[in-house]
Amino acid sequence: MTLNLTFCGADVLVPDAGIVRADLAISNGVVADGPVGRRVDLTGYVVLPGIVDLHGDGFERHLAPRRGAMKQMDEGVLSAEAELAANGITTAVLAQFYSWEGGLRGPDFAAQVFRAIAAVREQVVTDLIPQLRFETHLLDDYAALPARVAEWGVPYVVFNDHLPHDRLAEGRKPPRLTGQALKAGRSPEAHFELLQTLHARTSEVPAALDALCDRLAGLGVRMGSHDDALAGTRQIWRARGVHIAEFPETLEAAEAAKAAGDSVILGSPNVVRGGSHKGNASAVDLIAMGYCDALASDYHYPSPRRAALMLADAGVLDLASAWALISEGPARVLGLEDRGRLEAGRRADLVILDANTRRVAATLSGGRVSHMAGEIAGRFLG
Known part of the structure; x- marks a missing residue:
């Protein structure tokens, strides 16, 4: 199942801007160009291209x-x-x-x-x-x-x-x-x-x-x-x-x-x-x-x-x-x-790192979860 979510509170690797605090939305397997679905608070995490x-x-x-x-x-x-x-x-x-x-x-x-x-x-x-x-x-x-x-x-x-x-x-x-x-x-x-x-x-x-x-x-x-x-x-x-x-x-x-x-x-x-x-x-x-x-x-x-x-x-x-x-x-x-950058229209391939340990907390490929571990699961489940 592909997710329709808007991630907020995380540091995101934005094309041509570097790591910035920004919202990132995914819908139907790709990065969306605006907010969609439920908001997920990812404060304390870093979102990067898969x-x-x-x-x-x-x-x-x-x-x-x-x-x-x-x-x-x-x-x-x-x-x-x-x-x-x-x-x-x-x-x-x-x-x-x-x-x-x-x-x-x-x-x-x-x-x-x-x-x-x-x-x-x-x-x-x-x-x-x-x-x-x-x-x-x-x-x-x-x-x-x-x-x-x-x-x-x-x-x-x-x-x-x-x-x-x-x-x-x-x-x-x-x-x-x-x-x-x-x-x-x-x-x-x-x-x-x-x-x-x-x-x-x-x-x-x-x-x-x-x-x-x-x-x-x-x-x-x-x-x-x-x-x-x-x-x-x-x-x-x-x-x-x-x-x-x-x-x-x-x-x-x-x-x-x-x-x-x-x-x-x-x-x-x-x-x-x-x-x-x-x-x-x-x-x-x-x-x-x-x-x-x-x-x-x-x-x-x-x-x-x-x-x-x-x-x-x-x-x-x-x-x-x-x-x-x-x-x-x-x-x-x-x-x-179609992948490699977190910009609208590209595949929602992303890895979410714990900002402190820099370990992989979650991985999404084509907007689907392939891996998730620890406290971040509660964020996704709301």
């Missing part, structure tokens, strides 16, 4: 909390949605691997995940968008991939290459090979042989990617590259119509993307941690230099909210600009012009 998370794989723990997939995949997606909502996320891109790693990252599991997302879409409040993370060396899967992407309703594909090429070129086994093989349901010997076979076909990948990207673009699929390290790499992806740079590893790659008008996505955990856990470029530094269009949860759903608040507290950005990195910015990258 978080748009354009890359997160934290849902994996809900789908397979232990080795092997859950029997009830739908229940896992519903559980993941509850965590998303509790962290103020109103639109979530669920990033699912399609990889030689197998197991939870294998093609068969990806198919199950995408079917489960489609099955529960009408049951959830949060807008769930599937993303396919495709490993570039799976050359035998290229021919069928566009049809599978269309069947699964996937609007966003990101390309990864996680093969340990340096070690494979030297004929050495990569670290954690045995554990990885067991998760994939292979013997260590068979897994190593697969990696060597994929690596040996590296020269075939560029031309195959050119053709694949052309086919996906024809389907209207949005495309991104992952972990770019060089300006030249980003230029190659751009020539293929791949205009989103997810988590560039270096200043050089981020700078090249921004200079060409591509979108740069950085990880919120990088901001919260104070640096990359892999030793890559600092997200805070890149943000300060203007090389970031949006922050994503990556592997930790509480991080977008925390990252935006930390950036504002540290004086890197004002709160409106920091919050835009997790709301308006990612919405723009995804082409979702």
Whole structure:
């Protein structure tokens, strides 16, 4: 049920004005241009645009909390949605691997995940968008991939290459090979042989990617590259119509993307941690230099909210600009012009924070409550 209410007494992030004490009305799933319905006193709270998370794989723990997939995949997606909502996320891109790693990252599991997302879409409040993370060396899967992407309703594909090429070129086994093989349901010997076979076909990948990207673009699929390290790499992806740079590893790659008008996505955990856990470029530094269009949860759903608040507290950005990195910015990258700002006519996607603790008190997506906890429930019930 969508709500018809007017919130009063709260501090609201108003477009082009920043945080001000103002009324905010919602009606029929969108922000209204004047008072409607019952008034709800939100004194002591802050109302902000809902978080748009354009890359997160934290849902994996809900789908397979232990080795092997859950029997009830739908229940896992519903559980993941509850965590998303509790962290103020109103639109979530669920990033699912399609990889030689197998197991939870294998093609068969990806198919199950995408079917489960489609099955529960009408049951959830949060807008769930599937993303396919495709490993570039799976050359035998290229021919069928566009049809599978269309069947699964996937609007966003990101390309990864996680093969340990340096070690494979030297004929050495990569670290954690045995554990990885067991998760994939292979013997260590068979897994190593697969990696060597994929690596040996590296020269075939560029031309195959050119053709694949052309086919996906024809389907209207949005495309991104992952972990770019060089300006030249980003230029190659751009020539293929791949205009989103997810988590560039270096200043050089981020700078090249921004200079060409591509979108740069950085990880919120990088901001919260104070640096990359892999030793890559600092997200805070890149943000300060203007090389970031949006922050994503990556592997930790509480991080977008925390990252935006930390950036504002540290004086890197004002709160409106920091919050835009997790709301308006990612919405723009995804082409979702109907959300990301609290202005009349846009979706009533909003997160309400306790002004003292800055924890999420309530989340509304499309004017419907997806999460509510504590004292604020009494305010809504009147």
